[in-house]
Amino acid sequence: xxxxxxxxxxxxxxxxxxxxxxxxxxxxxxxxxxxxxxxxxxxxxxxxxxxxxxxxxxxxxxxxxxxxxxxxxxxxxxxxxxxxxxxxxxxxxxxxxxxxxxxxxxxxxxxxxxxxxxxxxxxxxxxxxxxxxxxxxxxxxxxxxxxxxxxxxxxxxxxxxxxxxxxxxxxxxxxxxxxxxxxxxxxxxxxxxxxxxxxxxxxxxxxxxxxxxxxxxxxxxxxxxxxxxxxxxxxxxxxxxxxxxxxxxxxxxxxxxxxxxxxxxxxxxxxxxxxxxxxxxxxxxxxxxxxxxxxxxxxxxxxxxxxxxxxxxxxxxxxxxxxxxxxxxxxxxxxxxxxxxxxxxxxxxxxxxxxxxxxxxxxxxxxxxxxxxxxxxxxxxxxxxxxxxxxxxxxxxxxxxxxxxxxxxxxxxxxxxxxxxx
Numbered sequence: 485x486x487x488x489x490x491x492x493x494x495x496x497x498x499x500x501x502x503x504x505x506x507x508x509x510x511x512x513x514x515x516x517x518x519x520x521x522x523x524x525x526x527x528x529x530x531x532x533x534x535x536x537x538x539x540x541x542x543x544x545x546x547x548x549x550x551x552x553x554x555x556x557x558x559x560x561x562x563x564x565x566x567x568x569x570x571x572x573x574x575x576x577x578x579x580x581x582x583x584x585x586x587x588x589x590x591x592x593x594x595x596x597x598x599x600x601x602x603x604x605x606x607x608x609x610x611x612x613x614x615x616x617x618x619x620x621x622x623x624x625x626x627x628x629x630x631x632x633x634x635x636x637x638x639x640x641x642x643x644x645x646x647x648x649x650x651x652x653x654x655x656x657x658x659x660x661x662x663x664x665x666x667x668x669x670x671x672x673x674x675x676x677x678x679x680x681x682x683x684x685x686x687x688x689x690x691x692x693x694x695x696x697x698x699x700x701x702x703x704x705x706x707x708x709x710x711x712x713x714x715x716x717x718x719x720x721x722x723x724x725x726x727x728x729x730x731x732x733x734x735x736x737x738x739x740x741x742x743x744x745x746x747x748x749x750x751x752x753x754x755x756x757x758x759x760x761x762x763x764x765x766x767x768x769x770x771x772x773x774x775x776x777x778x779x780x781x782x783x784x785x786x787x788x789x790x791x792x793x794x795x796x797x798x799x800x801x802x803x804x805x806x807x808x809x810x811x812x813x814x815x816x817x818x819x820x821x822x823x824x825x826x827x828x829x830x831x832x833x834x835x836x837x838x839x840x841x842x843x844x845x846x847x848x849x850x851x852x853x854x855x856x857x858x859x860x861x862x863x864x865x866x867x868x869x870x871x872x873x874x875x876x877x878x879x880x881x882x883x884x885x886x887x888x889x890x891x892x893x894x895x896x897x898x899x900x901x902x903x904x905x906x
Contacts, residue, residue, distance in 0.1 A: 536882075540834075542679040543858075543880040547840055549672040550818065550859030550876050556665045563658050570651045577644045584637045676817070679879075700806060703837025711851070711896055714830050714843070779825060779850040786824045786905045789854060790815045790877060790888050798900040809898040810853065810891030817886035821854055821875040824905065829866040829874075838889065839880025844868070853891035856883050 792815030802808050827844035830851070835841045838855040842862060845851050858878025868874060879886045892899040 538682045542675055542682060543834070543839060543878075546672065546675045546679065546878065546880070547857075547859040549668055549675060550878075551861060553665060553668050553672065554859070554861055554873075554876070556661055556668065560658060560661050560665070563654050563661070567651055567654050567658070570647050570654070574644060574647045574651070577640050577647070581637055581640045581644070584633050584640070587633060700803065700837070704806070704809075706836055707838060707853075708896065710831060710835065710843070711893060714845070714851070715895060718845075718848070779846040782825055783904055784906060787822070787871070788813065788901075788905045789824050789852075789890055790819055790821050792819075792877075792888070794902075795887075798898075798902060810889055811901050813888045813890060815877045815886060815888055817858055817876075817878055819877040820873045821857060821877060821888055823868045823870060823872045823874050824852055825870045827852070827868060829862045829864050829868065832860045832862050832864050832866075834880075837881050839878065839883065840875065842874050844874075849894050851893045853889070853893070855889040855891075856881055856887055858886075 790813055792813040794811050795814050796802075796808050796812035798808060798811050800808050821842075823844055825844075825846050827846040829842060830845045831841065831843040833841065835855070840855075840857040840860050842854045842857065842860050843851055844854075854875055856878060857875040857880060860875045862868060862874045877886055877888050890901055892901050892904055
């Protein structure tokens, strides 16, 4: 009986040890799986970061090449216009030379036909002295006219040679620019293909909906922060200007009071009259940019910034928790983006999630945003007219297709662009 009891205890002890060993083995497997998952996650994040850096680099190069191409096209247009003017001037000069040569030929033919006589023969003829004097004077006028026409022809020929040289130089410059432009177009297409490959790589990485939503929220918050910062600077500048104006007004009142106490009533009246005469008339100007026409008066009259198809409307659902705060206009890559109204460039450059961005301030309250551009052609501080080219349509910011994202804001609040543009 005792042996049987000992045997049972031994079996129980061995079973306990076996269970503990099995539990340890299972825990180690779980730890190994967690470690493997963390390693895979780390690699995936690293790959995502590498692709994001590659996209950023590609977009910067596309922006540079697009700007260079835009500048080259403008130079080619200017040189072409200059060549047209030079050719027109050249034709006019050759026409003038032709007229002068024909007149000179007619003059020489007339002299030959009339048998022009020399001064010596006229003197030996012993004709009437008054006739000799008139004939001699006539010959002097005739010779002077011939010399003047010959000079005109020579001047015109010299000028024509200079224009010919200028046209030749312009042709050489034009050829170089076209060769450079063709090379830049090849490089641009290469970068666009690289960017497309990087986007495909990016799409191959599986990202959860929640992380994508968080990313979009961060991008939207970053954009909002940019607008808040611009508005804060604007208010601070206005407050500082008001403070300086108040200080100047207090100082003016103090000076007026001191002058009044030093002089008699009669002198004070005289000083007041002189002061009123010296006081500048009219509204005080400000260095702050204000549009010539209030932006609010342009509601329903603006043109769209680019020709295309609106496929994401203002207020439509972007995902489960977000709505579009502007419109997305589908357009070919590289198409010119135009300012919808006169304004000042407050921001021009890259912004995470929105690619290359241009923000225009139109007056104290209204701003417009142009995003996802391939390139921006303006710099911060530039003042542009309505319709001016400011950027080129693209897919920067990691977008899947070429489009322009367009917003209108009053302060920090967005407006429906469809109510402003026609």
